[in-house]
Amino acid sequence: MVAPNTSYSAQDIQVLEGLEAVRRRPGMYVGGTDIKALHHLVYEVVDNAIDEALAGVCDRIEVTIHADSSVTVLDNGRGIPVDIHPQTGKPALEVVMTILHAGGKFGGGGYKVSGGLHGVGVSAVNALSEWFEAQVYRDGKIYHQRYERGYPVKPVTEIGKAPNGQTGTRQTFKFDPEIFKESGLDYRFETLIQRFREMAFVTKGVTLRLVDERADREMTFYFEGGVTSFVRYLNKNRKGLHKIIYVEKEIDRVGIEAAVQFTDAYAESLYAFANTINTIDGGTHLTGLRAAVTRTINDYARKNKLIKDNEPNFTGDDTKEGLTAIVSVKLPEPQFESQTKVKLMNPEVQTYVQQAVNEAFGTFLEENPASAKIIIQKCQTSARARDAARKARDLVFRKSALESMTLPGKLADCSEREPEKCELYIVEGDSAGGSAKQGRDRHFQAILPLRGKILNTERAGLDKILSNKEVKALISALGTGISDGFDLAGLRYGKCVIMTDADVDGSHIRTLLLTFFFRYMQPLIEKGHLFIAQPPLYRVEQKKKVQYAYTEAQKEEIVKTLGSGSPIGLQRYKGLGEMNPDQLWDTTMDPSTRTLLQVSIEDAAEADRTFDMLMGSEVAPRRRFITTHAHEVRNLDI
Numbered sequence: 013m014v015a016p017n018t019s020y021s022a023q024d025i026q027v028l029e030g031l032e033a034v035r036r037r038p039g040m041y042v043g044g045t046d047i048k049a050l051h052h053l054v055y056e057v058v059d060n061a062i063d064e065a066l067a068g069v070c071d072r073i074e075v076t077i078h079a080d081s082s083v084t085v086l087d088n089g090r091g092i093p094v095d096i097h098p099q100t101g102k103p104a105l106e107v108v109m110t111i112l113h114a115g116g117k118f119g120g121g122g123y124k125v126s127g128g129l130h131g132v133g134v135s136a137v138n139a140l141s142e143w144f145e146a147q148v149y150r151d152g153k154i155y156h157q158r159y160e161r162g163y164p165v166k167p168v169t170e171i172g173k174a175p176n177g178q179t180g181t182r183q184t185f186k187f188d189p190e191i192f193k194e195s196g197l198d199y200r201f202e203t204l205i206q207r208f209r210e211m212a213f214v215t216k217g218v219t220l221r222l223v224d225e226r227a228d229r230e231m232t233f234y235f236e237g238g239v240t241s242f243v244r245y246l247n248k249n250r251k252g253l254h255k256i257i258y259v260e261k262e263i264d265r266v267g268i269e270a271a272v273q274f275t276d277a278y279a280e281s282l283y284a285f286a287n288t289i290n291t292i293d294g295g296t297h298l299t300g301l302r303a304a305v306t307r308t309i310n311d312y313a314r315k316n317k318l319i320k321d322n323e324p325n326f327t328g329d330d331t332k333e334g335l336t337a338i339v340s341v342k343l344p345e346p347q348f349e350s351q352t353k354v355k356l357m358n359p360e361v362q363t364y365v366q367q368a369v370n371e372a373f374g375t376f377l378e379e380n381p382a383s384a385k386i387i388i389q390k391c392q393t394s395a396r397a398r399d400a401a402r403k404a405r406d407l408v409f410r411k412s413a414l415e416s417m418t419l420p421g422k423l424a425d426c427s428e429r430e431p432e433k434c435e436l437y438i439v440e441g442d443s444a445g446g447s448a449k450q451g452r453d454r455h456f457q458a459i460l461p462l463r464g465k466i467l468n469t470e471r472a473g474l475d476k477i478l479s480n481k482e483v484k485a486l487i488s489a490l491g492t493g494i495s496d497g498f499d500l501a502g503l504r505y506g507k508c509v510i511m512t513d514a515d516v517d518g519s520h521i522r523t524l525l526l527t528f529f530f531r532y533m534q535p536l537i538e539k540g541h542l543f544i545a546q547p548p549l550y551r552v553e554q555k556k557k558v559q560y561a562y563t564e565a566q567k568e569e570i571v572k573t574l575g576s577g578s579p580i581g582l583q584r585y586k587g588l589g590e591m592n593p594d595q596l597w598d599t600t601m602d603p604s605t606r607t608l609l610q611v612s613i614e615d616a617a618e619a620d621r622t623f624d625m626l627m628g629s630e631v632a633p634r635r636r637f638i639t640t641h642a643h644e645v646r647n648l649d650i
């Protein structure tokens with residue numbers, strides 16, 4: 013390691029200790045050294061540019077992934093200051109880049125994203141980069157400094173004149189493979205796109221562009237409508253029941269933006285952001301929004317005698333069916349629940365959001381009585397359906413209590429009783445079910461064959477779903493109940509594995525099942541209990557030696573390696589049913605050799621939209637998705 017400066021000052025020691033600490037324990041600073049952490053590096057740098065946008069001095073951010081997987085983030089903000097920082101005697105740029113948590117000290121207040129979710133500062137990214145180059149356009153000049161593994165290789169240098177008053181910052185870095193060791197680790201365009209789309213929605217007026225030079229693709233986001241555009245986007249494949257209600261207001265230095273629309277769907281899509289961070293566990297802003305929606309509807313309905321005097325108010329559950337809403341708050345000092353910062357805790361925010369939404373929603377209902385009537389009818393239908401569902405559920409539970417926990421007849425259960433050790437294979441069709449039953453290890457593997465396509469859960473209400481035979485069998489086999497009644501403690505299998513054919517139909521059934529789990533058993537996914545089996549596409553045999561290929565590319569590879577010496581037997585599996593029980597065990601079910609994909613909810617917003625696109629009433633987008641993605645099972649993004 014080369015010491016960057018000739019004199020060894022107190023600051024140098026601070027730099028050295030700080031950067032070394034980051035490199036020694038990347039987990040503490042960016043959450044690890046995996047693909048998620050890798051994306052964190054980009055977010056951290058982009059967050060700082062977003063801060064400039066939130067301060068109203070930057071409206072364009074461009075992110076480029078270069079062919080060598082280095083990344084450039086360019087913004088047209090004020091440019092990171094380069095004047096000498098009095099305590100250290102070094103240019104502010106160098107201080108920001110090399111001292112941990114230094115960034116905040118230079119910021120002039122405002123809403124800091126960088127103090128929010130990631131907040132480690134760009135110096136942590138610098139420390140984890142093989143090299144990092146910063147260029148600042150400021151005061152008519154261009155300044156530059158290069159760093160290697162966090163250390164400046166030379167002082168900040170003026171390298172040219174900035175054309176006509178141009179200001180901004182360009183930061184380019186290459187992640188350090190000594191830290192991010194996993195082979196083949198690289199940025200995922202889709203992952204970055206998702207995040208930038210969200211950021212653009214909640215940072216109105218900013219243009220966010222992502223260019224991927226590895227594959228010659230790019231995407232630009234600019235949403236004039238802010239969160240209104242977000243709601244329109246989420247509802248693209250649903251039918252909105254009225255025009256989108258929008259409010260933007262500042263109360264006591266807290267900026268509030270919200271958009272609300274009821275749709276013809278059953279599911280609720282609610283997302284909350286604090287300083288552009290997607291607070292997936294919600295918090296006070298979300299509570300404020302929900303409370304305002306229910307309260308305003310009840311007030312209006314009472315006042316206009318749309319609820320009878322002897323009828324109860326709508327509950328929060330009655331008013332959430334088909335509700336799509338976004339709330340985004342910007343505040344100077346966000347308090348988050350924990351280190352992971354996915355839940356906003358500031359109590360005053362609830363009051364402010366509730367006040368702002370009450371006002372806007374109340375006015376909307378007064379001014380649009382026809383829309384008001386439709387919304388209230390929707391809530392009434394939902395209240396009735398929930399009532400019916402409760403009765404149906406009671407019936408199911410009472411029945412099962414009487415029949416002492418009857419398991420579905422089609423279930424071939426395992427003998428092990430400790431849920432942790434048990435696996436349930438949910439298999440498409442009876443013939444595949446037969447192979448799986450014979451091939452399994454019956455000590456710990458249970459098989460539940462489902463016939464044909466289960467109900468389209470997106471469009472069916474709770475009461476209908478409960479009465480579907482296949483779904484009933486699935487629910488009772490799992491033992492958890494569903495929705496409000498879901499209890500993970502009842503889960504009878506630590507691993508629930510969806511096993512469908514590697515074809516278009518199989519892909520559809522898998523998506524149907526995923527929709528069901530997503531909507532009604534979300535904790536099962538969140539706690540990592542849901543998996544997807546990976547059956548092979550081909551069996552390749554040469555001189556009695558058998559290999560299996562799980563992708564087209566793998567098959568090509570195997571065939572090429574085997575050469576043309578002696579004849580090659582090639583079998584393409586059209587379905588699980590074509591495999592004999594031994595083959596199914598060897599390739600797909602044997603824990604020592606199989607690959608299981610764990611289903612995760614990386615981003616509930618995108619998952620929600622994809623489900624909707626697949627399951628919603630519009631047929632065209634559904635076809636397109638299934639035919640283009642049917643073979644991409646490996647990169648599972650639900």
Ligand code: 0RA
Nearest residue numbers: 060061064089090091092118119181
């Ligand atoms: C501190 C102070 C000022 C700007 C910035 C930091 C700044 C940081 C980043 C990070 C990425 N892009 C950035 N652009 C600006 C404001 C200094 C002033 O008042 O001019």
